[in-house]
Amino acid sequence: MREAAGSGLLVEGASEVVTMAGGLRRGTTQGDPAALRASELGPLAVALFDGLVAAVGPAAEVRARLGAMGLDPDALGRLDARGGTVTPGLIDPHTHLLFAGTREGELRMRQDGADYLAILRAGGGILSTVRATRKASEEALEAHGRRWLREMLASGVTTVEAKSGYGLDVDTELRLLRVAGRLGTEGPVEVVPTWLGAHAVPPEHRDAADPPASYLGSLLRDQLPQVARQGIARFCDVFCERGVFEVQHAKRLLVAARETGMDLRLHADELRDSGGAALAAELGARSADHLAAIPDAGIEALGRAADDGRPVVATVLPATTFYLRKERVAPARALIDRGVPVAVGTDFNPGTSPTASLPLALSMACVTLGLSASEALAAATIQSAHAVGLGESHGALEAGRVGDLVVWDVATHELIPYWIGTRLARSVMKRGRVVVGD
Numbered sequence: 001m002r003e004a005a006g007s008g009l010l011v012e013g014a015s016e017v018v019t020m021a022g023g024l025r026r027g028t029t030q031g032d033p034a035a036l037r038a039s040e041l042g043p044l045a046v047a048l049f050d051g052l053v054a055a056v057g058p059a060a061e062v063r064a065r066l067g068a069m070g071l072d073p074d075a076l077g078r079l080d081a082r083g084g085t086v087t088p089g090l091i092d093p094h095t096h097l098l099f100a101g102t103r104e105g106e107l108r109m110r111q112d113g114a115d116y117l118a119i120l121r122a123g124g125g126i127l128s129t130v131r132a133t134r135k136a137s138e139e140a141l142e143a144h145g146r147r148w149l150r151e152m153l154a155s156g157v158t159t160v161e162a163k164s165g166y167g168l169d170v171d172t173e174l175r176l177l178r179v180a181g182r183l184g185t186e187g188p189v190e191v192v193p194t195w196l197g198a199h200a201v202p203p204e205h206r207d208a209a210d211p212p213a214s215y216l217g218s219l220l221r222d223q224l225p226q227v228a229r230q231g232i233a234r235f236c237d238v239f240c241e242r243g244v245f246e247v248q249h250a251k252r253l254l255v256a257a258r259e260t261g262m263d264l265r266l267h268a269d270e271l272r273d274s275g276g277a278a279l280a281a282e283l284g285a286r287s288a289d290h291l292a293a294i295p296d297a298g299i300e301a302l303g304r305a306a307d308d309g310r311p312v313v314a315t316v317l318p319a320t321t322f323y324l325r326k327e328r329v330a331p332a333r334a335l336i337d338r339g340v341p342v343a344v345g346t347d348f349n350p351g352t353s354p355t356a357s358l359p360l361a362l363s364m365a366c367v368t369l370g371l372s373a374s375e376a377l378a379a380a381t382i383q384s385a386h387a388v389g390l391g392e393s394h395g396a397l398e399a400g401r402v403g404d405l406v407v408w409d410v411a412t413h414e415l416i417p418y419w420i421g422t423r424l425a426r427s428v429m430k431r432g433r434v435v436v437g438d
């Protein structure tokens with residue numbers, strides 16, 4: 001028998017184990033959580049060993065499987081799920097984790113009729129956060145990031161995509177990506193860093209004849225080579241929106257970023273139909289995000305990409321449309337019905353979505369976008385794993401995947417989005433180690 005104590009854990013006593021086995025979901029399968037129920041199968045167990053899932057299923061089978069692997073089940077650490085629900089660790093596929101300052105005053109401006117993009121054009125919005133972030137020290141940004149990652153972890157999130165984008169100059173963008181990388185290395189939350197240098201046109205380029213083109217030149221010349229050389233961003237993202245970066249700008253930058261080895265994602269069709277979803281499909285991006293204003297042609301482009309076996313995950317962000325007080329929300333139902341895999345994220349940021357709670361975003365996805373609880377949970381596990389390029393290793397409880405899981409204080413996963421705004425994650429495990437709870 002191999003020495004099991006210390007690096008192994010047996011989670012027993014769950015009412016339900018949501019495995020999300022079977023890979024990326026499309027269409028009706030988005031609603032299949034591949035759940036095991038103790039009421040049907042008898043006692044259940046999940047075994048973690050060496051940071052990975054070793055076995056999942058009826059407890060007797062899991063024990064036999066461990067034995068076949070040369071492990072003594074009784075030598076593993078034990079965690080009693082006490083009738084709770086076990087799911088894969090949640091993955092937040094879209095956050096602007098790192099910034100300085102807050103923008104609570106913008107809600108009042110919007111209540112008084114101001115438009116989000118008009119606030120930005122006037123030098124506020126994203127640009128006011130850029131001013132504060134440029135002045136912030138690396139230590140301050142790190143402390144901020146650590147605080148909010150801790151909050152996310154407590155709500156069951158074990159992996160987070162984190163964008164730069166509040167620097168918009170070489171030094172600050174690199175600083176943000178360095179901090180994101182360091183926080184991920186420190187753990188326990190895993191961080192997937194995204195370079196979003198093209199988040200807005202900074203003041204240095206505002207007086208140019210063509211401001212977006214002028215800043216794009218500097219992105220290609222100054223930022224991209226350094227980000228690429230340092231290898232500190234897994235993804236390149238662009239705020240592709242009419243009046244910010246048009247499709248032709250986004251395309252030039254994304255194609256150049258891809259040549260350096262980065263994967264692609266886009267802020268697409270958030271406020272107006274801007275051609276972003278179609279561009280994401282054309283370029284084979286991992287995900288197209290927001291989509292509250294996606295046209296039918298955009299849904300069709302994403303549908304065809306999925307049909308062709310190169311799916312772009314549609315990452316919807318219901319907390320953002322809520323906080324921006326938008327009536328028009330992402331057509332998540334139509335996307336799922338067209339066979340497009342849908343993920344849900346928080347869009348955590350100081351301007352349009354000041355919430356770190358992915359469970360809250362899941363409740364909103366159910367109430368405002370019409371997802372079922374099972375679809376929403378898939379959207380925050382296996383679908384979001386694919387959206388951040390971790391679809392083969394994260395997002396499901398299957399042997400060989402990372403041992404990231406949550407024990408929820410409810411008897412079935414349908415109650416996770418049901419108890420709106422409630423902390424239900426009782427224990428959280430990251431790579432097989434208990435990082436929250438008992």
Ligand code: NIG
Pocket residue numbers: 096125126129239267270320347349350351352353
């Ligand atoms: O995803 N829309 C662009 N970016 C962010 C908002 C950033 C901000 O307002 O600070 C978003 O909503």
Ligand code: FE
Pocket residue numbers: 094096267347349
């Ligand atoms: Fe965003």
